[in-house]
Amino acid sequence: MQNNSNIFENDKPALEKLANFRDKDILSASQFSREELDTILGMAAFYEKYLNDRNPLPDMQGRIMASLFFEPSTRTRLSFESAMHRLSGSVITVAESAKSQTSSTVKGETLYDAIRVVDGYADVIVIRSPVIGAANEAAGAAVNPVINAGDGAGEHPTQALLDLYTILKEKGTIDGLTITLLGDLKYGRTVHSLIKLLSLYDCNVVLVSPDELKMPGEIVTDVTKGGVKITEKEDLNEVVSGTDVLYVTRIQQERFDDKAEYERVKSKYIINGDTIESGKDGMSVMHPLPRVNEIETDVDKYQGAAYFRQAINGVPVRMALLALVTGRAL
Amino acid sequence: MQNNSNIFENDKPALEKLANFRDKDILSASQFSREELDTILGMAAFYEKYLNDRNPLPDMQGRIMASLFFEPSTRTRLSFESAMHRLSGSVITVAESAKSQTSSTVKGETLYDAIRVVDGYADVIVIRSPVIGAANEAAGAAVNPVINAGDGAGEHPTQALLDLYTILKEKGTIDGLTITLLGDLKYGRTVHSLIKLLSLYDCNVVLVSPDELKMPGEIVTDVTKGGVKITEKEDLNEVVSGTDVLYVTRIQQERFDDKAEYERVKSKYIINGDTIESGKDGMSVMHPLPRVNEIETDVDKYQGAAYFRQAINGVPVRMALLALVTGRAL
Amino acid sequence: MQNNSNIFENDKPALEKLANFRDKDILSASQFSREELDTILGMAAFYEKYLNDRNPLPDMQGRIMASLFFEPSTRTRLSFESAMHRLSGSVITVAESAKSQTSSTVKGETLYDAIRVVDGYADVIVIRSPVIGAANEAAGAAVNPVINAGDGAGEHPTQALLDLYTILKEKGTIDGLTITLLGDLKYGRTVHSLIKLLSLYDCNVVLVSPDELKMPGEIVTDVTKGGVKITEKEDLNEVVSGTDVLYVTRIQQERFDDKAEYERVKSKYIINGDTIESGKDGMSVMHPLPRVNEIETDVDKYQGAAYFRQAINGVPVRMALLALVTGRAL
DSSP states (O other), X not given: XXXXXXXXXXXXXXXXXXXXXTTOOBOOGGGOOHXXXXXXXXXXXXXXXXXXHTOOOOTTTTOEEEEEESSOOHHHHHHHHHHHHHTTOEEXXXXXXXXXXXXXXXXXXXXXXXXXXXXXXXXEEEEEESSTTHHHHHHHHOSSOEEEEEETTSOOHHHHHHHHHHHHHHHSOSTTOEEEEESOTTTOHHHHHHHHHHTTSSOEEEEEOOGGGOOOHHHHHHHHHTTOEEEEESOGGGTGGGOSEEEEOOOOGGGOSOHHHHHHHHGGGOBOHHHHHHSOTTOEEEOOXXXXXXXXXXXXXXXXXXXXXXXXXXXXXXXXXXXXXTTOOO | OOOGGGGGTSOXXXXXXXXXXXTOOBOOGGGOOHHHHHHHHHHHHHHHHXXXXXXXXXXXXXOEEEEEESSOOHHHHHHHHHHHHHTTOEEEEEEOXXXXXXXXXXXXXXXXXXXXXXXXXXXXXXXXXXXXXXHHHHHHHOSSOEEEEEETTSOOHHHHHXXXXXXXXXXXXXXXXXXXXXXXXXXXXXXXXXXXXXXXXXXXXXXXXXXXXXXXXXXXXXXXXXXXXXXXXXXXXXXXXXXXXXXXXXXXXXXXXXXXXXXXXXXXXXXXXXXXXXXXXXXXXXXXXXXXXXXXXXXXXXXXXXXXXXXXXXXXXXXXXXXXXXXXXX | OOOXXXXXXXXXXXXXXXXXXXXXXXXXXXXXXXXXXXXXXXXXXXXXHHHHHTOOOOTTTTOEEEEEESSOOHHHHHHHHHHHHHTTOEEEEEEOOSSOOOSGGGGTOOHHHHHHHHTTTOSEEEEEESSTTHHHHHHHHOSSOEEEEEETTSOOHHHHHHXXXXXXXXXXOSTTOEEEEESOTTTOHHXXXXXXXXXXXXXXXXXXXOGGGOOOHHHHHHHHHTTOEEEEESXXXXXXXXXXXXXXXXXXXXXXXXXXXXXXXXGGGOBOHHHHHHSOTTOEEEOOSOXXXXXXXXXXXXXXXXXXXXXXXXXXXXXXXXXXXXXXXX
């Protein structure tokens, strides 16, 4: 069994591994081999050390990131922009609101045309869209590398990478862990991307959700092939005591046709002090945020509450990705 | 009597005074001692000299300011962002419009959660909110320093500081002056913050407003305790000839239940060429802007018309604050 | 006949020519002499070489551009911001959406007041407005140079400059060419500005439009005086075989009172593979973008399809303008 914790002890990954990412698009969690994950997360760990020392990093100096958010996602957008600035790079931004549209897409232009042009204004393109497949379409139009920052119900690979990075940082390893994914596993783009990455490791994944919101069967089949051991449950109480990492997602009322069923179900998926007490000693609690009420705020002071650290891990992970795909990590 | 004008003659304030601001939040005009005001404004004057020489200032190089404007305030936002760029720093921005909301607050997230995350993306947080107390709440969530850029009917301390700086620059001193605050003194956050700062000086403050829009009694009582001499009037004509600084604010129709009363009152508070002629020789005219019609445009060419210079003074004052609280002014 | 192609072979234009632009506003395509055009485009070509080498350019270091877009125009805004970043400058941005207004103009402030203030925050102002004359008004208020990025039905001089630059780059010269402007020539701000620039060269301009959308007579009269040979047609087929550069603009349905007339007309102005085949060998196809359906996408792969290159040429041209008017190109 490989020891992953060394990404935090070692120096920069080897040059030839870094060079493999040059000009690559980051589109799907499915695109990575385990070795590639080690390189990305190793580079992230390398950058994080600099961040902690507040040393200036000139790696992206003179380079421009186009930050194209065709739907609001403040956290992800600011995280990418912070990452770019931390590397001394510049940013040009389109930040659409839910209700207004300020970009040319208003005027009936295709995404292809928009990206062909922006590609000439920047060195790397980060795109968020409500439309599934938008990042792939952008990658087809652009000469420069494209990073998918979420495409509707599709993928959110950089979130999955920072989730993985967080588990490694909190636990020192992924192999051997029992990782429980909780909540809406049917529509949750985040957990779909994460489970694909976990399938490259030797860990147990427990899926806990209401029957209406189970992980799609084809994803379960897929990752099982990869060797991951999957258990499916409806009741968190049955598994919490054996859980090393509890990954919580929100259950949205809109997902239920039967509102009575929603009311019956929702409180069973709320994490509070009792959950922590029944949980395994040192259990890490994660959440992609924003949280509404699915984790009570008194859990925040629990040492294993990792969700804010998790969000902040987005910066070094995105620094690594930006520098890798532009060939500036070399 | 202390001579304040020396902030424009002296060099950088002493290191130990600058160091006191490190990691401090800037939340309220009430938080400053007179000595602290001297340090902030002295630092602003120091930076202004560099601005005028167009010398590059690397003080915030590699640092990120989060510019979180949860309600529109273009002037204040651009002023802070300009200040950060003038110090070679970087900026990540949330700029909500009045009608749309692009940030995650849409999704029901608390301000606490939002700030906990952004705190990990930046080195200093500037927050504007329509909600009173929002900046204090943000300061409670953030490890990094927080600067209040206006919280609803609450405080706007950086505006008060730039107002004070402007008086010092226009008049060379504050002690001994007669400063007249005119217009809506009941709801005007700006004048509430300013009068608190003036209470630390040995000056006369004249309050001129319609009866409906008088300065709240508790603020008057408070600042009187500090030693400031307050006079209250309804008619500007009675006091304009003795006024050194005339600080004009807008009277909004919405404040009046009785529209006839508004019509009766409003023209009495409009500044024009006649006001200037009846005013004290060299009287400075200030306004927090935006102005609609409360100062006629032919006043703009009057040498004592200080309102545009006042707005622009926001840049060095905010440069000083950003560098002080991040410990980068040292 | 002057040979323009040398702008791509020569080095930086002579210092005394560059110095002439210092503190100048860029408001109208009519303001330039042919020599001035050579200087601007020569400077653009100089910068483009650096862009291609990815060499860092410090020309605008420590300088701030205010990017004031009071109506959406993502392409133009990002192009200016990219240009500023490519020169190591900083940007402060107002990006209004069509439906929301986040700036102080909401509060009833005049453009004059807004610009007087922003002028103190920045070293150069780029303004886009739906209001004709807005850039001129801004130039009247600002001490710093103002660049018109489009004012309603008025002017769009930087678009005309990048169009000219594109023709020079694609064709090596402008003199002697036959340039056909197609589509809505009545309301198209872009073609109005371009034809003014072309009037300084020794070329043939063919105007092809439906009768309802002809180039305004006074513009035709004006440029004819300058020596340009103008031909007006309704049918592209009559002239395409002699066209060196085909400049396509969109015909908007809203322009037609009679919808039947629109239906009759529109397909005649759509460019497809057949148009290219009947066109002159090597004919360049340009379009200011966004395109909706007026150029079919299978034309994109045609070598003479210059519209994406044209958009990207906006970066070096705007770099040149920014550096010239701030005196930083010297």
